[in-house]
Amino acid sequence: MNYGEVLSYITKVTRAKVKPFKTWEGSKVKDWEFEIELLDVGKNIEVAEALAPVPVSAVAWTVKVEMLVRCITKINGEPFATQEQVDAYNKEHNLEGNNTISLIDYKKILIRKWDQVVVNALDTACNDLQEKHEKDLLGSVKKPEDLNEEEKEKAKADVEKTVEEVDKIQTGVQNSERSVEVAAYTEQENSQKKSEQK
Secondary structure (H helix, E strand, O other): OOHHHHHHHHOOOOEEEEOOOOOOOOOOOOOOOEEEEOOOHHHHHHHHHHHOOOOHHHHHHHHHHHHHHHHEEEEOOEEOOOHHHHHHHHHHOOOOHHHOOOHHHHHHHHHOOOOHHHHHHHHHHHHHHHHHHHHHHHOOOOOHHHOOHHHHHHHHHHHHHHHHHHHHHHHHHHHHHHHHHHHHHHHHHHHHHHHHHO
């Protein structure tokens, strides 16, 4: 069995449909649905490489753009961008050969025209999805207020047991320190008696 492949499969990054503007009452984009996919390590490396030449002052926005071009797959059920659209853009702007832009570059052009509130809302949706994915993989830790009575009693017993263990260790350390002090004092007394006998 190829455990590397299996691990990739069972921890596969999440894809979800989200409505990042659903709280925007009266907005024309309130009900727009985006399909987003979390980035795997390979795509995160692409983002990091794209950020390498970027000035520090532009990193905060550039990282959002680089992430969103890779996360957003569909808008309202349609592909975010297609190769046909890229080809049309290249033709319209007379871009040929090495000057043509890629699908990723085309998406960057589109996102850079969006309002910063839109970009922030989509960034938040991606972060929320990442958090949910991590909880699904790692399991969630309950807050004390979410525990039932049985769980609270067990937690209390665990704390008391830990306190007892710590007390035993501290007592052992203190006894050990006293033993060392007594041994040192006794040795000092014996040395003194020997020197007096001489």
